[in-house]
């Protein structure tokens with residue numbers, strides 16, 4: 001692991017659990033749905049490309065949502081989500097690979113496996129269209145990016161600063177997420193994306209991850225160069241327990257549309 005700085009206790013605990021989790025039995029072979037096609041479809045429809053996240057809970061969430069994950073994902077797609085992210089980490093986020101499989105069968109948009117994959121065998125746990133690799137936690141990033149592509153996954157490589165962006169580019173990443181959440185303190189700061197995005201080459205698909213809560217945040221990230229946004233908490237609204245996920249998604253997806261409250 002690239003442990004350049006300290007980690008929040010919750011993140012250290014997530015990593016400890018990830019090290020214990022087994023890989024898959026065989027080698028998966030994915031016929032992936034294209035993320036770039038899904039993002040282009042959203043843009044053509046006048047929707048902000050949002051990857052909406054099914055995240056039952058998290059170390060920073062103020063509650064848990066026990067809704068059926070498939071119903072949540074369908075509600076997000078109904079609200080205009082271009083793709084779905086599914087937490088498959090069980091012990092800190094309440095996710096599971098089984099939920100991802102059910103969701104991918106139920107929706108027709110690309111599905112991202114959001115987990116803490118540390119080694120090649122862990123790629124083979126479940127089929128997904130996209131797979132998250134976090135620069136900070138992976139030793140052989142180039143090897144894992146290549147291994148993910150060999151299986152048919154589109155790797156989404158997550159960075160938090162310019163040095164990690166450089167590492168991601170050297171490893172051949174084509175889809176890069178800039179995480180606004182600092183894994184040392186778990187605080188979110190949208191300036192993170194704004195400071196890293198200018199260094200990303202034009203041809204990279206750039207995703208702003210974490211901390212996007214309002215239509216104004218969406219517009220801010222788009223103005224800073226986000227091709228897509230990964231949004232979990234604001235859509236799940238954990239504290240409320242039952243808020244309308246379709247409406248939460250729609251509000252953010254239409255943030256650039258004057259008629260839908262661009263001044264919010």
Ligand SMILES: O=C(O)c1ccccc1NCC(=O)[C@H](O)[C@H](O)COP(=O)(O)O
Nearest residue numbers: 058059060209210211212230231232233
């Ligand atoms: O969300 C957390 O509390 C968290 C804590 C520790 C490590 C990772 C964490 N989140 C993973 C994510 O990347 C987010 O779920 C994703 O970017 C969406 O963020 P948000 O819209 O802020 O829920």
